[in-house]
Amino acid sequence: MYKLSACSSMSCGISLPPKMILASLRGHKQGNGRCTNVPRNVNLEKLQNNYLFPEISKRELQHLEKYPNAKVISLGIGDTTEPIPEQISLSMANYAHALSTAEGYRGYGAEQGNQVLRKAIAETFYKDVAIKDTEVFVSDGAQCDISRLQLLLGSKVTIAVQDPSFPAYIDSSVIIGQAGDFQDKTGKYQNIEYMQLGPQNNFFPDLTITPRTDIIFFCSPNNPTGHAATRKQLQQLVDFARDNGSIIIFDSAYATYVSDDSPKSIFEIPGAKEVAIEISSFSKFAGFTGVRLGWTVVPEELLFSGGFPVIHDFNRIVCTCFNGASNISQAGGLACLSSEGFQAIRAVIDYYKENARILVDTFASLGLEVYGGVNAPYVWVHFPGSKSWNVFAEILEKTHIITVPGSGFGPGGAEYIRISAFGRRERIIEASWRLEKLFSMGKSPLLTV
């Protein structure tokens, strides 16, 4: 009675590249099932197979197989390590416990977030720039909101990204259908504008040669380079967006790491409210990477070309595709923004910043070109003429330290590695010592290319 013929990737797939067939065979039974008649989404076919952090995890596992007794230090994925200040964890614990009482029980909250938390975010981070609580949308993290913003924008818009940049901007763009094919030769997708960043342009794109796009993703303080754009640079960016009628999606997830007078929000720049959305997060600010809490600001002044307010459509996306962040996480977020909570968090941020200083000093003392680490928890080290996966492999092999190869953030990171400053102090010091040993006295071939 079933009309579908049995199939396998060999008999009815054909178009799969050998690597994918191999992956399928390894991970899952294949070839003994029957295919549906539903075609695979062409956008997902375009996505490159090896995404960065799973590949790093695989390399780490292989390393541990080779050196079972190695004391690996992970300065790879930017994951927080320090406990959450107790007044904050207690506020979540108390909220959670109260859910078993008639007085404390809460069901669905507003999709846009608890009103009190929205107000606290507006007052804590945007008081001087007059962002209203109704313009703040609480989320389960900036990465999730990037995809929701892509759902808002749709497949017809053009985008620009910093190169290097956090991979989710490009990957979500490919998934929604904005990008063309990936070009092996350049390491770039067609139809995406890559704005190169490096020491040659003070880590700010040369806007005189940047073509207009509808959307500009811009992260400052930057992941991975650690560079915080100056006020002058951001004013140039806002002017550029206004000249072109573009929308900036400004990722300020690391804003609380800024210690000089670089802007912490795009809305500090005059004219930004008419051209910018800001996404941000409690993850690196309060150690909420696993608790999941973030926010997005969409100003009322931001209008599509037809005059329709972007905030209306984002509200609709949030109501349809999301159902609010966990109310327990939101209780924690509120505690972070009390004056005691904020002060306790500051101490944790300062701890990570001291880690970053140690790492910057280590690389600098070895005569390496080192960037970032001042206004961000990331240190960006240049190995001119090297390939970043080779640098990653050499450091792992000789020091048992996990870093992130810069090419994972785009072709602009090809000669760099990113070092995360998240970690226990003693591990950071140990890592510095191992790196000094590797790089001092010209022992590493990395210094001689």
Add this chain to the structure above:
Amino acid sequence: MYKLSACSSMSCGISLPPKMILASLRGHKQGNGRCTNVPRNVNLEKLQNNYLFPEISKRELQHLEKYPNAKVISLGIGDTTEPIPEQISLSMANYAHALSTAEGYRGYGAEQGNQVLRKAIAETFYKDVAIKDTEVFVSDGAQCDISRLQLLLGSKVTIAVQDPSFPAYIDSSVIIGQAGDFQDKTGKYQNIEYMQLGPQNNFFPDLTITPRTDIIFFCSPNNPTGHAATRKQLQQLVDFARDNGSIIIFDSAYATYVSDDSPKSIFEIPGAKEVAIEISSFSKFAGFTGVRLGWTVVPEELLFSGGFPVIHDFNRIVCTCFNGASNISQAGGLACLSSEGFQAIRAVIDYYKENARILVDTFASLGLEVYGGVNAPYVWVHFPGSKSWNVFAEILEKTHIITVPGSGFGPGGAEYIRISAFGRRERIIEASWRLEKLFSMGKSPLLTV
């Protein structure tokens, strides 16, 4: 220096329908800003303005303005009201509190969910049908996963939905770009297949007249009708999907309310693993509507037409567009699946089911046609010849009870209202009493149409 001309919805919008202009003017300043040159997403333009639950909230507010002393009973939105059993809330409280200790702190978890929780879900709900833990993806709720599944599928697939159905299937389909224009005359979107459900077909679509689509959204026990599809019906559905090479997205969010031998999972049906994905939720099962936790099962056997496993692409979507559910919520989920936790939750479900029984009996005793309420927390009442918004308005006006007009779930609900059985027992009894008073002795015009 700014090249953009100042704009308003009048001067540069033009194409906005009057209702939207009005909404913009009411909600947000407009006409004094400058537009970007970014066009609004055409898919969002297609979405209808008044979505169901915000409209009901508006009506409730208007009612309270008219009757400030009215004791409104809300049997509208299906929101849980009973406290979470304490062993579950305590497990979350303990997990949250431990985040402030070096031993208890956790950063990012796996995007797919905590391995132990995935295993517990597989063993609790899918032991007899041999779903593996690696096929279970933990989420922040079924509604969010519906949108992630739409990102997976893309704009090129065709879909069918039950009519009436939970609005998120259709709305997310419009947002991703699968649907054509909305037809005011029919109340339907073009390019979406509406499978009519009603007493005439025992609330199961006539598959002999249903055209093939790539995707079939199917919810059982059904929201809003409360009908649980029988084993025979679901076997027909699976056979239909296999014959057509379609993928069923089976929403089992209310499965734990089943008390007869209707299947609780689509995977109880032979052959389903090759044609179905299942989404589910802790919301109505454990009172986690505000805690946010759910899951999706994608079997390894499910293949796109080219032979590529759907699970690979869903994994990629989860890793790129999501960052895992809150680890505190996941700790609560795990506690729900312990034998003590599960038993405590059962008692809450039984409480809501007794509410449903009371409501069903009330309507039945009044001679009304009433459906659902046996295997689901929803009661579906037929008012032949009436319009559901009128029934909603009359009940609200005369009894101060909020219901949901069936037409909010699609044209197939035009003559129905949905009553939610979530609520405190005394409120349910009070509601029954008020309804009896309204409908007894032919006092209501609703009974005379």
